Amino acid sequence: MKDLKHLYYFENLLTEANNELVRKAQAEGRLALGYTCYHMPEVLLNLDGCFSVRLRAPRTGSMDIATYYMSNATCEYARALLERGLEGGYKFLDAMAGVDVCECMNRSMENMELLDVADKEKKGFFWCNLDSPCHDNEDAVDHVTEQVTRKVLKPLQENYGIDVSDAAVRRAVERHNEVCRLIGEIGEYRKLDNPTITGYEFHVLTLATYACPKDLILDKLRETAEELKTREPDKKKRFRAKVVVVGSEIDDPELISLIEDSGALVVADRFCYGSIPGRQEILLNDEEDAVKQVVRDYLRTTLCVRHVEPHKIQKRLDTAAQLCRDYHADGVIYEQIKFCTYWSYERALASHIMQDEYHIPTLSVDRPYMSRTSGQLRTRVQAFVESLEIKRIKAKRAAREEGR
Numbered sequence: 001m002k003d004l005k006h007l008y009y010f011e012n013l014l015t016e017a018n019n020e021l022v023r024k025a026q027a028e029g030r031l032a033l034g035y036t037c038y039h040m041p042e043v044l045l046n047l048d049g050c051f052s053v054r055l056r057a058p059r060t061g062s063m064d065i066a067t068y069y070m071s072n073a074t075c076e077y078a079r080a081l082l083e084r085g086l087e088g089g090y091k092f093l094d095a096m097a098g099v100d101v102c103e104c105m106n107r108s109m110e111n112m113e114l115l116d117v118a119d120k121e122k123k124g125f126f127w128c129n130l131d132s133p134c135h136d137n138e139d140a141v142d143h144v145t146e147q148v149t150r151k152v153l154k155p156l157q158e159n160y161g162i163d164v165s166d167a168a169v170r171r172a173v174e175r176h177n178e179v180c181r182l183i184g185e186i187g188e189y190r191k192l193d194n195p196t197i198t199g200y201e202f203h204v205l206t207l208a209t210y211a212c213p214k215d216l217i218l219d220k221l222r223e224t225a226e227e228l229k230t231r232e233p234d235k236k237k238r239f240r241a242k243v244v245v246v247g248s249e250i251d252d253p254e255l256i257s258l259i260e261d262s263g264a265l266v267v268a269d270r271f272c273y274g275s276i277p278g279r280q281e282i283l284l285n286d287e288e289d290a291v292k293q294v295v296r297d298y299l300r301t302t303l304c305v306r307h308v309e310p311h312k313i314q315k316r317l318d319t320a321a322q323l324c325r326d327y328h329a330d331g332v333i334y335e336q337i338k339f340c341t342y343w344s345y346e347r348a349l350a351s352h353i354m355q356d357e358y359h360i361p362t363l364s365v366d367r368p369y370m371s372r373t374s375g376q377l378r379t380r381v382q383a384f385v386e387s388l389e390i391k392r393i394k395a396k397r398a399a400r401e402e403g404r
Helices: 007-013 020-027 064-070 076-086 103-114 138-160 166-191 199-211 218-228 253-261 290-301 310-326 341-356 375-403
Strands: 031-035 050-054 095-100 126-131 241-247 264-271 331-337 362-367
Touching: 007 020, 007 199, 020 031, 020 050, 050 199, 064 076, 064 103, 076 103, 095 103, 095 138, 103 126, 126 138, 138 290, 166 199, 166 218, 166 264, 166 290, 199 218, 199 253, 199 264, 241 253, 241 310, 241 341, 241 375, 253 264, 253 375, 264 310, 264 331, 264 375, 310 331, 310 341, 331 341, 331 375, 341 362, 362 375
Parallel strands: 031 050, 031 095, 095 126, 241 264, 241 331, 331 362
Antiparallel strands: none
């Protein structure tokens, strides 16, 4: 297919956390607010005068210093963030909004604060760590609403003079929804028999909406959505199978590229930093407090494995199966970063359930944070693709024999 007009531009934005659009927005007087997790309501970090930056550590190399503080048996994502923070890579941030969701991220954020990785010249800088419950009932909604009001909105107002009114929150939701609609429109092309956008391209676009001030990329997202209306797919399919990727944090498009180079087109992304559920609209009513509605939406829509209530476990399984049907996928890849406690349990169990109860071919893998050079992972994906092809051939043969 012909290259997307703005793909190279979006790729360049992902090469560093403090990218050119972040610098541009800060030069205009806006605040860069770092965060790490879906449990921190992203939309509340995008009030007037602010923009969110979901933390990444692109081009990570050695993590020796972070390993010294955290040990080598902890999540590489958490260690990569600490390493980048110690290198001074997050000094551009005006606040750091963490979430108490796992022990590895807690240790990463705690070490960043204790080792004082923030810019001392930013007098209004504040750290916060939300206490995130494992439930989505109304008690949990009330708890998180109080947490985010006291630990995020109040410091933004007191330290920086940010408008945190109900009207300001509703404006932030409207802007958020505009981005979600565009990403959703672009994602629909992945349902085609021969999709006109690759998983790699889609992940680059989606990741840019997490890493940049959203309003500064809206024009190029709109142009891309328009471009896809007439983009012609390759006459000969360049993939051998379609897969849904489910699992832990993926902020490196090269991992998706590795999977697709191995013959499996990624048609849906149910992982942290993906579009499901991260880029779905938030619908508000006019009667209830906007902050509370936002919090409820995040708690109800999250597919995080931290939530282990039966209805949440079932919802994650059903969602993965439904994505396979909606996007016409041949199988699902369950992945996790090494030493991710929550996903190690989920992946081990769900990979068998998907195979045995939902009858969906499943590949289960754990991986390093940066997977671009993983020959083992490439080999496993290639073997999975071959198994899907063999299954398809056998099914066609069986259908012919039944027709005789």
